[in-house]
Amino acid sequence: MARLRVPPGRAGLAWLRHRAATAERGADLLERKLRMLRGVRRRLAADAADAARDWTDRVHDSEAWLLRTGLAGGQARLEAATPDAAASVAVDTATALGVRYPAAVTVTLPPEPAAATAVEARRAVRTALVAAGRHAAAARALAVLDAEIAATARRERALRHGWLPLLTDALSRRLVELDERDRDEATRRRLARRPGRPVGPPGEPPAPGRSGTRR
Numbered sequence: 001m002a003r004l005r006v007p008p009g010r011a012g013l014a015w016l017r018h019r020a021a022t023a024e025r026g027a028d029l030l031e032r033k034l035r036m037l038r039g040v041r042r043r044l045a046a047d048a049a050d051a052a053r054d055w056t057d058r059v060h061d062s063e064a065w066l067l068r069t070g071l072a073g074g075q076a077r078l079e080a081a082t083p084d085a086a087a088s089v090a091v092d093t094a095t096a097l098g099v100r101y102p103a104a105v106t107v108t109l110p111p112e113p114a115a116a117t118a119v120e121a122r123r124a125v126r127t128a129l130v131a132a133g134r135h136a137a138a139a140r141a142l143a144v145l146d147a148e149i150a151a152t153a154r155r156e157r158a159l160r161h162g163w164l165p166l167l168t169d170a171l172s173r174r175l176v177e178l179d180e181r182d183r184d185e186a187t188r189r190r191l192a193r194r195p196g197r198p199v200g201p202p203g204e205p206p207a208p209g210r211s212g213t214r215r
Contacts, residue, residue: 004170013174020167023159030156033097037152040096041145048138055135058128065121073117081118085110089133101144102137 006012070078087109094103107130112122 004166006170006174010178013178016167016171016174020164020171023164023167027156027159027164030152030159034149034152034156036097037145037149041142041149044138044142044145048142051135051138055131058131062124062128065124069118069121077117081113081122083110083113087129091137099144099148101141103141105133105137107133
């Protein structure tokens with residue numbers, strides 16, 4: 001019990017039992033949380049995969065339209081179709097089992113320039129921007145869940161394979177110590193009830209002059 005500061009005697013026994021039961025409940029709760037987190041992760045992983053495929057398709061489409069527009073009208077036509085302001089992104093979050101992660105994203109696109117050039121290219125790029133926002137939010141949500149799952153698994157292992165075995169071993173040792181002490185006390189009581197026998201620890205020789213033999 002060198003690593004534990006256990007109270008002496010039966011108070012320590014109660015102390016160890018309480019903490020072992022608490023550690024067992026904690027490990028069970030963490031194991032349950034892990035199962036639930038992994039269920040949430042499966043859903044988020046499916047969303048992230050869909051968002052990644054959509055974003056990849058939209059990027060390829062926008063690149064194709066930009067190439068066509070550039071070949072047809074040159075760089076000046078692309079510059080004329082470029083808006084003056086940047087897009088903005090707003091992220092809504094959700095919470096599962098105490099873990100907050102991105103759940104939805106709103107991409108606000110800037111107003112289109114007055115010049116009605118490169119219509120298809122502009123539409124393709126704007127669609128790709130929306131897909132990029134969705135993909136980024138889904139990938140971040142998955143990363144947050146993965147980090148929480150890893151941390152929860154570490155805590156569960158620490159309880160299940162570290163703290164709980166230490167408490168269980170200390171509890172077993174304390175039970176053995178108390179059992180040995182009880183047997184020693186019972187032996188002393190039996191010896192004390194025998195006539196002519198001194199009261200003392202088992203195996204201790206009688207005190208001089210009190211052997212119980214009459215000369």
